[in-house]
Amino acid sequence: MSTVELNPPDLATLQARAAQRAADRAGGADRLRGHLVCDGLVRIYKTEGVEVVALQGLDLVVDRGELLAIVGASGSGKSTLLNILSGLDVPTAGIARVGDYDLLTMSARRRLKYRRHMVGFVWQQTGRNLLPYLTAQENVAIPMRLAGTRSGRAARRRARELLDMVGVGYCAGRRPDQMSGGEQQRCAVALAVANDPEVLFADEPTGELDESTATEVFGALRTINAELGVTVVVVTHDHNVSGQVRRTVAMRDGRLATEVRRTARQTLDGGTELVAEEYAVLDRSGRMQLPAPFVEALELKDRVKLNLEPDHVEVRRG
Ligand SMILES: Nc1ncnc2c1ncn2[C@@H]1O[C@H](COP(=O)(O)OP(=O)(O)OP(=O)(O)O)[C@@H](O)[C@H]1O
Secondary structure (H helix, E strand, O other): OOOOOOOOOHHHHHHHHHHHHHHHOOOOOOHHHEEOOOEEEEOOOEEEEEEEHHHHHHHEEEEEHHHHHHEOOOOOHHHHHHHOOOOOOOOOOEEEEEEEEOOOOHHHHHHHHHHHHHHEOOOOHHHHOOOOOOOHHHHHHHHHHHHHHOOHHHHHHHHHHHHHHHHHHHHHHHHHHHOHHHHHHHHHHHOOOOOOOOEEEEEEEOOOOOOHHHHHHHHHHHHHHHHHEEEEHHHHEOOOOOOOOOOOEEEEOOOOEEEEEEEEEEEEOOOOOOOOOEEEEEOOOOOOOOOHHHHHHHHHHHHOEEEOOOOEEEEEEO
């Protein structure tokens, strides 16, 4: 027998309910809200008949304006993910969305627009970011001229503003070979945001730099994130560098394995301190990866026993 609601809900309630349903279908409201959304992302490379599964159903949501670091051992799939998110590569299956752009289905024309206006990049090799025969200011002005967003004096003025913002205004008239590695990378950060992208991707931007210079480059990324509200995703090997952001996700075997969140907490003497908490990542199907030290400490292998307790799940040797 069907039941009829005595007071039918108003339109707003219905709309909210529909949104909730859609969110439930997508695995939770966050999955629809995120600026960058990857859901069950798969990338398989085929070379000479051999298949390599570089991404194995990766789920990731990055909020608008977030500064996120992605860490992981060599071969865990970091570059594969970044190549997909930056529009250079196309995933084999799953969902990858940045703002209104569907990275699986977008046309070649839309892909070009995406790469020119929606996202900016900083690569590890300083030589890949800047043209060697132009000054820092000319380099930063180039994307504006190419995309037609600003020309002549306006482009030069904006280039100078951006160089000042990342602390290398004094390099405006220098060519890359007259700048240090750190100065070149900070200039590359300014260039990457010249056309006001919504998202900035950086692939090992500090990989070729020493620790103190790396901190300066990270400072530039943080400034751009805070001043321009650009969502920033940085891939790095360097765990020290990842300690300078609020959220770090670690990849293992083509999936997210753990996540560290840092939150500010009041201390007893009235100051504030950053507290880091590590979480295992649970995917939509309920899968998670036990940290290797836990597995080793209890010599877990093949199968384990799970017990549901009122407020936790127990994992015991099988
Ligand atoms: N073009 C390709 N063809 C075949 N296999 C590839 C290709 N690119 C990456 N792979 C493989 O996919 C897996 C993930 O590689 P990826 O470069 O994304 O890892 P990574 O975490 O970025 O590593 P690194 O830190 O060394 O750059 C590896 O097993 C790699 O060998």
